[in-house]
Amino acid sequence: xxxxxxxxxxxxxxxxxxxxxxxxxxxxxxxxxxxxxxxxxxxxxxxxxxxxxxxxxxxxxxxxxxxxxxxxxxxxxxxxxxxxxxxxxxxxxxxxxxxxxxxxxxxxxxxxxxxxxxxxxxxxxxxxxxxxxxxxxxxxxxxxxxxxxxxxxxxxxxxxxxxxxxxxxxxxxxxxxxxxxxxxxxxxxxxxxxxxxxxxxxxxxxxxxxxxxxxxxxxxxxxxxxxxxxxxxxxxxxxxxxxxxxxxxxxxxxxxxxxxxxxxxxxxxxxxxxxxxxxxxxxxxxxxxxxxxxxxxxxxxxxxxxxxxxxxxxxxxxxxxxxxxxxxxxxxxxxxxxxxxxxxxxxxxxxxxxxxxxxxxxxxxxxxxxxxxxxxxxxxxxxxxxxxxxxxxxxxxxxxxxxxxxxxxxxxxxxxxxxxxxxxxxxx
Amino acid sequence: xxxxxxxxxxxxxxxxxxxxxxxxxxxxxxxxxxxxxxxxxxxxxxxxxxxxxxxxxxxxxxxxxxxxxxxxxxxxxxxxxxxxxxxxxxxxxxxxxxxxxxxxxxxxxxxxxxxxxxxxxxxxxxxxxxxxxxxxxxxxxxxxxxxxxxxxxxxxxxxxxxxxxxxxxxxxxxxxxxxxxxxxxxxxxxxxxxxxxxxxxxxxxxxxxxxxxxxxxxxxxxxxxxxxxxxxxxxxxxxxxxxxxxxxxxxxxxxxxx
Numbered sequence: 001x002x003x004x005x006x007x008x009x010x011x012x013x014x015x016x017x018x019x020x021x022x023x024x025x026x027x028x029x030x031x032x033x034x035x036x037x038x039x040x041x042x043x044x045x046x047x048x049x050x051x052x053x054x055x056x057x058x059x060x061x062x063x064x065x066x067x068x069x070x071x072x073x074x075x076x077x078x079x080x081x082x083x084x085x086x087x088x089x090x091x092x093x094x095x096x097x098x099x100x101x102x103x104x105x106x107x108x109x110x111x112x113x114x115x116x117x118x119x120x121x122x123x124x125x126x127x128x129x130x131x132x133x134x135x136x137x138x139x140x141x142x143x144x145x146x147x148x149x150x151x152x153x154x155x156x157x158x159x160x161x162x163x164x165x166x167x168x169x170x171x172x173x174x175x176x177x178x179x180x181x182x183x184x185x186x187x188x189x190x191x192x193x194x195x196x197x198x199x200x201x202x203x204x205x206x207x208x209x210x211x212x213x214x215x216x217x218x219x220x221x222x223x224x225x226x227x228x229x230x231x232x233x234x235x236x237x238x239x240x241x242x243x244x245x246x247x248x249x250x251x252x253x254x255x256x257x258x259x260x261x262x263x264x265x266x267x268x269x270x271x272x273x274x275x276x277x278x279x280x281x282x283x284x285x286x287x288x289x290x291x292x293x294x295x296x297x298x299x300x301x302x303x304x305x306x307x308x309x310x311x312x313x314x315x316x317x318x319x320x321x322x323x324x325x326x327x328x329x330x331x332x333x334x335x336x337x338x339x340x341x342x343x344x345x346x347x348x349x350x351x352x353x354x355x356x357x358x359x360x361x362x363x364x365x366x367x368x369x370x371x372x373x374x375x376x377x378x379x380x381x382x383x384x385x386x387x388x389x390x391x392x393x394x395x396x397x398x399x400x401x402x403x404x405x406x407x408x409x410x411x412x413x414x415x416x417x418x419x420x421x422x423x424x425x426x427x428x
Numbered sequence: 429x430x431x432x433x434x435x436x437x438x439x440x441x442x443x444x445x446x447x448x449x450x451x452x453x454x455x456x457x458x459x460x461x462x463x464x465x466x467x468x469x470x471x472x473x474x475x476x477x478x479x480x481x482x483x484x485x486x487x488x489x490x491x492x493x494x495x496x497x498x499x500x501x502x503x504x505x506x507x508x509x510x511x512x513x514x515x516x517x518x519x520x521x522x523x524x525x526x527x528x529x530x531x532x533x534x535x536x537x538x539x540x541x542x543x544x545x546x547x548x549x550x551x552x553x554x555x556x557x558x559x560x561x562x563x564x565x566x567x568x569x570x571x572x573x574x575x576x577x578x579x580x581x582x583x584x585x586x587x588x589x590x591x592x593x594x595x596x597x598x599x600x601x602x603x604x605x606x607x608x609x610x611x612x613x614x615x616x617x618x619x620x621x622x623x624x625x626x627x628x629x630x631x632x633x634x635x636x637x638x639x640x641x642x643x644x645x646x647x648x649x650x651x652x653x654x655x656x657x658x659x660x661x662x663x664x665x666x667x668x669x670x671x672x673x674x675x676x677x678x679x680x681x682x683x684x685x686x
Contacts, residue, residue, distance in 0.1 A: 175513070176508060183530060
């Protein structure tokens, strides 16, 4: 009941603060998810972490210089030190022999360390206005105001416009920088522009979720979205949607309990979204792959049994019983029976009083498997110098994998052979 | 010389302090299939990349049609090394080949019906039209190479620079590429190909550039494909030059400046 009450309050927008915070978080996470898609595609996931930790000294210096807590000053400081961190990473990478991961780790730690030192100094200086600066560490979404929501909306709109306009350029640079450069495009402008909107998004988001969790908002939506689609525009849409929903739901959960932090909950929800995508993705998901493996096993069983029936019938055995099949290849009875029933249901065989009869369709299918098996044996013996007694086992596995196109190629390559290396005829 | 398509003059490229190319100087003729050969790390890819402006030369220059690259870029198609790319990128075969039209259309203009015809035609030339909608992550090595080739063809240039197009591809693809190269040559194109297989060099190329950081030889295949030159390229003296570049790298010696 408490839950439903929470839900009603949540959506009735009666509670103004809650409305502002959830909307703000949703929009921020949307903006981060969209721009983070390209961070992910350029394999710069760790860069997100570097930027978010590196904004800290910028914020501290902005406060030290101005002495006031003005979000615009903070933002400016954060953007400058974020950009500086990226520039240092690129510069050191171009000029030294250090490995990229070393450079990223060093830059992150140095900036973060300096940031912490400066923050501590400010706290000890006894300036009254300093309270709350440490919210940059872990974020303080709950204190979000209408100004923040406007700011987040602005960056979300900027991100959408930039990415729509530069979609071709950003995709090209993410796929192959060298080729893009070879075409004559100014890739350093494209890359800097992408870096700029990423840094601005991070600098704005850090105030809400903190430096530690900001990187997750960039990368997690894209990582999940990648499992759902193979197109960049769709990936952007999914990543934005994941971000937006996680913002809303995360705020709702933290609001439902007392004293539960908002930023961490957003990240937890985001991770759950990503996990669901990884498990249930239509083609690349874990379960989709399991289903594929299972259907492959079914195919292998079907084809093996068909082949056995055909071979027995070919030897002149007109009354093939289930027992004959068990003796031939040592199938287990239960597995064989379910395979036979499946084959009967799809009209490959008929079963009459414990006897098994191949239909025309079944005969064609069986000949196809045997043909592929023997073609593969010839291919192996011709191109791999395998001994004759090694051919069969290999072909037992590969016969199920050969597609009609590959079979055509094999026949062409081998010049439509009549018999296999064991002098068995190839059924065309 | 009107017959020259690419001229490299005193071309030197340093990676850090290590020379990848050193004082390379040559001229390449038009309408030929030209092989760039040399052992691993001899600067073959670097040569292609500096002709394409992907790598900035430390000193020296290259010219194409006796002009700066930027003036003739639309006539040059570049086929990067397949292995340098992450093929698990979310894109279809069609998406990749479309990139060949971006030079003409720029970053913002939509592709036209004419572009689509050109893309279709390019895919057909490499026998990959049936795979247009296929995800690039599902392609075999040979198919990936064909896609890159189609992309270069879609650029409609008349100079093709290809980085190891035969590396790790199946026989059928290799044969297909070779017959395609012959057709392209007959149509008046010039093809410059980084290659590492010595056995096929004589039958594939009209002209050879033999590299080992320095230029060892450049000329018609029947003139430069000699035992002496091959030994110079692949054996013997190469240890001396690699020792020198090691010294340069380790001991901070000053080297040439622009």
